[in-house]
Amino acid sequence: MIMIIKICGIQTTEDAHAAIQAGAHWLGFVFANSKRKISPTRARTIIKSINKSVQTVGVFVNERVETINEIVHDVGLNIVQLHGDETPDIISQIRVPTIKAFPIDQLKNIELANYPSDYFLIDSQRTTYYGGSGQTFDWTLLQNERTTLKDKLIVAGGLNPTNVQQAIRTLQPSGVDVSSGVETRGIKDIKKMTCFVNQITQMKGVRKHDEL
Secondary structure (H helix, E strand, O other), rough: OEEEEEEHHHOHHHHHHHHHHOOOOOEEEEOOOOOEEOOHHHHHHHHHHHOOOOOOEEEOOOOOOOHHHHHHHHHHHHHHEEOOOOOOOHOOOOOOOEEEEEHHHHHHHHOOOOOOOOOOEOOOOOOOOOOOOOOOOOOOHHHHHHHHHHHEEEEEOOOOOOHHHHHHHHHHHEEOOOOOOHHHHEEEOOHEEEHHHHHHOOOOOOOOOOOO
């Protein structure tokens, strides 16, 4: 099983390099309202400084397609993650691969087959923001969706070094997404990031994404 490890909420060059050193394959940059929001200018500077083998993901919420595609081009993003109420038509206009995020409590009302996304990220129920609550959800609620999701599932919501193995055993996703679970007092923590990655890569049958 190949496992994509995404560390989201990157705000500084130090964050990015620490996440890469820890073993992350995808780095997430939030361009929507959030305590981890970053400007396109700052994100571009960070991305220019990192190893190009790492994939960069821009997180947007109900943004205009034109603006998303402009930021993708200007910043150098590889993937777009849509965390709002974006329609299939909106997704089809994005010029790079996409991840469509849904909160677990809305999933039963969504026909995933209608969404032309490369991945589906399933997160906890929304609170103040559209994502990043740092709370887990009942992973067994997703088990009935495994056939539909197939190899497109990315799990988020309250993951940390102590529970990520259980999430993987329960759901066998294609990837996992973490932010606050590898932070200390709101700052990315290299020890926690390294521990998070190690918890995943030491699991039997799990291969890192760069071992393809």
